[in-house]
Structure formats: C-alpha cells, structure tokens
Amino acid sequence: MAKNKNINYKGPYGYQKLKEREPRACIRFKCALTNTILDVLRQRPGWVEVKEEGEWDFYWCDVRWLQENFDHTYMDEHVRISHFRNHYELTRKNYIVKNLKRFRKQLEREAGKLEAMKCDFFPKTFEMPSEYHLFVEEFRKNPGITWIMKPDGVRCDDQKDEIPVENYVAQRYIENPYLIGGRKFDLRVYVLVMSYIPLKAWLYRDGFARFSNTRFTLNSIDDHYVHLTNVAVQKTAPDYDPEKGCKWMIQQFRLFLTAKHGAEAVEILFAEMDNIFIKSLQSVQKVIISDKHCFELYGYDILIDQDLKPWLLEVNASPSLTASSQEDYELKTRLLEDTLNIVDMEGRLTGKEKRVGGFDLIWNDGPVSRADGNLDTPMNGFVANTHLGYNNDRKKQLKQLFKSVQTQQKN
Template sequence: MGAFLPSEEEWDFLWCDVSWLRENFDHTYMEEHVRICHFRNHYELSRKNYLVKNLKRFRKQLEREAGKLEAAKCDFFPKTFEMPSEYHLFVEEFRKKPGITWIMKPVGRSQGKGIFLFRKLKDIIDWKKDGVRTDEQKDETQIETYVAQQYIENPYLIGGRKFDLRVYVLVTSYIPLKAWLYRDGFARFSNTRFTLNSIDDHYVHLTNVAVQKTAPDYDPEKGCKWMIQQLRQYLTAKHGAGSVEVLFADMDNIFIKSLQSVQKVIISDKHCFELYGYDILIDRDLKPWLLEVNASPSLVASSQEDYELKCHLLKDTLHIVDMEGRLTGKEKRVGGFDLIWNDGPVSREGNLGAPVNGNFMANTHLGCYNDRKQQLKQLFRTLSAQQTA
C-alpha cells in the first residue's frame, strides 16, 4: 500500500508503506494534529536481526535489574544468529547440537522469500560462498543479511498440519508505552501435512499465504485460515480453559516484552502510531514462540471473512488514532481493540495500571467474542452525552 497525499502541501493523515517513510519522513514538516502510520525507526522491532539484538539486550538488562526469573520471561524467541556477522558464534552453537534443524531467513524480505531449512554445515558454507547475495547484488560488495534460527521441530499440529498465528497490536505511544491488542486474528495453516523428513518442502514448513496459495492442490474457497476464535475454542475443548488461559497470557507477555525491548530506542513521535502484525508459533507443549513482527502487515484479503476482519481492524485503528478528537483518552476498549498497556499493565476492572496482585486480570480478550459494533455504538453515544451535558 503506497502513500495517498491529497495535495503536496496540505494533509492530516498519512497511510504509507515503510519505503515511502524512509525516503520522505525527514524532509516532511508535520502540523500538530497530523498523524502518520509508522514510527521513524520502526525497523528496530520489525527487522529480524534488530529484533534479536534488542531482545538479547533487554533480557540482559532484566537479569541485571530484576533477576533471572524476570529475564526468563524473554525466553520466547528461538536461538538466533545474525549472518554473516555472527557466523563463527553460530558454528560453535551448531556443533553443540548436531542433527537439529535450522532455518535461514533474509532480514529484509517477506512472504517467505529467500527462506530455507538446513541440517548440515555444508549447506550454510555453500550459502556463505555463493548464495549470500541476491541477484541484484551479485555485482555489488554489499552482502544480504540473514538470520539463522533454531527451527521449532515440535510445532502444535491440527489435522497433521503446522500453523502460526497473526495477531494485531496497535502502539500509539512509546514514551509512555501505550499498546492495544485486537480481539480478532487468524491461524495460517500449511497446505501439506507436517514432517521433518522433507525439509526442502516449503508447503510443509512455511505458513505464509503467499507461499501456500502456489501449492498445486491449494483450494482458494477452502483457504488455509482459521479465525483465532475458532482456534481458541478448539484448544479449550482439547486442553481445558485453564491451559488455554495460560497460553494466551504467555502471548500477552510476548507482546509487552517485545515492545519494552525497543521502548528506549524507538524515536517516539506524537505524530506516529504503528499497527504491528505479530507472527506466533505454538509448540506441542502449548508454549508460544515469537517468529517475527511486521510493521506493514498485509491488508490483502484472501476470503470474505478475512476482508471483514481487515476492514474492521482498519476502522478501529482509525477510531483510536481519533483524528476527530472524540475520545477522552481514558478508554480501555475501542471497538475490537483492548488497551493492554498504559505505562503499566491495564486491569479489566478498576483503574488503569492497577497493581498486579492475586486478583489482577489483564485487560486482554484475544480470541474472545468481538461485539465491536455494539461497543462502538455504546461508546460514542456515551461520549456524545458527556459532551452535551
């Protein structure tokens, strides 16, 4: 999605892709009321190598300041190395655990492009020697950066197929940190039954819709998605409400800790907000793993249900950005979004940032019923009554 500018001089709201931002942000004067859909250095969270670097640094900081138990809350990211700069560290780790599967991902590409799995050092040596440059870079000295990541070999399977989750988090401020979690999201399934015997088969191991829809037996009517409500119901029926509550609380922890890891490095600008697409994988033990964070999550619809989700997501994002100035700033819910962090945890009952204790219930409803239409009607009726009173 590109930028839409009503005129070169006068505009209030800009929805643009990150490439436009890179070329224009520093040269653009913005009035007080203007809003733009990315933070200037959004890549601190959305580029795979920067995400790893920031999470590692934040984990060390937590261990220093709050102890090992608190630092362990950052253990939701598979062991990862930046390549080729950490090649020797990677080789050291690789030799400690022979036979396990690793996955290579280019840091600047999306939709599954350039990804491959490997188990032998020879594969990576060949890559280092020959495949380290893209076709466009063959004649250049610049080397494309990859990350080598330990592959999750025991993913949770449904019908024998692997899946990951796409979850939406909206950040309206980093200082102080203010984050909203969307109730809807989806699980993306691979088209082919999972096996570790064929690590070269992308239809088995990659869940990206862009990859799956090229499968010979892909059915566009059937698709490869479940709504997250459907997944939550399935897991609850299979494992009980208690286990699923723990799983979803662990996912909340991923959202908050990852945002906190970049809180001090993101340039917090009151003109900016960011809608992130989080990719989460669940393993057989119901442990969630963060795969990556997208600063420009795809808004292309693959079905009618997907279209409705993304339209509602965008509408509710605009309600929170609130160009009209209708909100009070004290709302805990706007449409499908629930406020999960406001310079501290947000409770379902009581005041914002209530202290965490035995009775604390976080204000998160991922995969729960989304009665956004009724909620918005009620919210704006109340706000209108307050203004006329």
C-alpha cells in the same frame, strides 16, 4: 498544513460534536496502498482523499516515504502517519535479536533471572556473518538440531522491504510445532502502538491461524507447502481448495484448544502471548524514536509448539491488508476502522478508554486491568489480561462508547 473550524461530525452512530483541537473542515488523507485500507479511508465520513501534491492530515505511508521524507516534512500538531521512523528496530530479525538480548540482560540485573526468563520466546538466532563463530560453536554442541537461514530484513506482506538485505540470520527451527489435522500453522495477531514514551499498546480481539496445505514432516525440510504458512504460498499448492482456504479465525482456534486442553491451559497460553507482545515492545522502547505524529499497526506471527509454548517468529510493520477471502476482507475492514477510531483524527475520544471496538488497551505505561472490571490474575508467572480470541461485539461497543463520549462532552 491549514487549520479549519470545528464541525459536527456525522459518524456511523449519529452526530458527534468534535472536541476542541486544531479544527478542520474535513480530514485530508493520503494512502500509499491500494487495498483494504484505501477502501476504508475512502468510505470514512468526513475524510477526503488528496492527490500527490495536496496537503494532508493523515498519511498511511510506506517505509520508503518515511526514509526519504520524514526528516524534511513539517507537520502540524494534529497530523498522523502510519509508521515510527525506525520501526525496523522491532521488525528486522537481526535488530530484534539484539534488542531482546540486551533487554533480557537488563531484566536479569534489575529484577532477577525469573523475570528475565520471560524474554525466552524467540528461537535462538545468530546474525550472519558477524556471529558465524558463535553459530558454529552452537552447531557443534547440538549437531542434530535443524537450523534455517533467513534474510534479516523482515518480509513485508503488502510492501517491499525497502532496506537492502545484506545479512542473514541463522535461526533454530521449531521442530515440534503444535499440529491440527497433522498440519503446521502460525497465528497472525494485531497490536497497535500509539506511543512508545510512554508505551501505549492495544491488542485486537480478532486474528487468524494460517495453515500449511500439506501434513507436517521433517523429512522434506525444503517443501514450502509443509513448512510455510503464508497464504500467498499455500494457494499455489496443486491441491489447494480456495473454498476451504487455509485460515481459522482465532476465536475458532481458541475454542478448539479449550475443548482439547481445558480453559486454564488456554488462558495461560494466551497470557504468555500477552507477555510476548509487551516484552518485545519494551525491548525497543528506549531505541524507537517515539514521535507524537506516529502510530504503528504491527502484525505479530506466533508459533505454538506441542508443549503449548508460544514462540515469536517475527513482527511485521506492514501486515497484509490485502484480503484473501470475503471473511478476511471483513476482518481487515473492522481492524482498520477501529485503528482509525483509536488514532481519532476526529477528536471524539476522551483518552481514558480501555476498549475501542475490537481493540483492548493492554498497556498504558503499565499493565491495564480488564475492561470488564476484573482484576488481573497472575497465572504461571504471567498476567492474564488478554481478550484475544474473545467475542468481538464491536458494533455494540462502539455505539455505547460514542454515546457515552457524546454525553460527557455535553456535560
């Protein structure tokens, strides 16, 4: 792919001189999706869309392209694509179960049982049919427990799962979910991984709670409007109110919990969610092919039970970027703009940033202290380091960030 000259980049916060790197007159992008990400890419200053056969510097690809083309495509140093080659180690249910079990045993050997117990955030799951006998044994020991069958290929919100579904998993159903207004919900949280070796992960401050449309009961386990929280499902409910919707911003959710349970309990809960993000990524760190051209924006789905314990339901390699409302569109636009800011095709960052827009660096080959300078405070065995659900004053932060970076580059 061609190499061009350095330029002065006109960004949303003024002119910024690009760092010296493989210089390009513009950033050529391709996008396999036709939703919010395409809007963001087309509106980004200095970025130019190319057609199917054109050369590109950045590709927001789908998993099919990755499977069919990655190993046969030459990429210059600066080129970036939006998935790791074997992302399914984290995003397929049968694989993540195996990886978490293996990682838990490793932690128990190396750090003891207390550390290993920090991996107990995934509902008990058996791969079918290979673990059928283990499932039957567990079922007989606990005959009153509700189990659900799921395809082992994770649902992709905006893309079809290109890996054929041949197996299923039997997973213990969380029968005591935390309810708000009598309704079940889960949380969608965004984690951006720039590298697995070393592990470098960012957590987005915004996210949302997705509610079911019908009050929770175990008497109708097959009622999708009771037990599922997908917006695509809930908006088909006969009594769905599109003006009211079925989402809360995660800031609203955090305030609700704080008012009801107190700040300390909520801080512990959110620290435990941090633990889920880090431990799940560490569990696949040695098996993910960490190519320097790759990054990944994951959508984590978290369920909270009545004891304020968070459970990991699944990790999505293709979280929905299709907006269900104006508020949803604005959230996803901010999320994607900040993802591109961290991928940093323009070469504006120093690499030492702890916060970029709405993203906070939560792991950089080790835990990262809060950007405000406070030391990490262990709470209930976990490190409270999260900014999830905090005020996202991203415009102010980005202005200060790029002004600071520009000053450093001049000096």
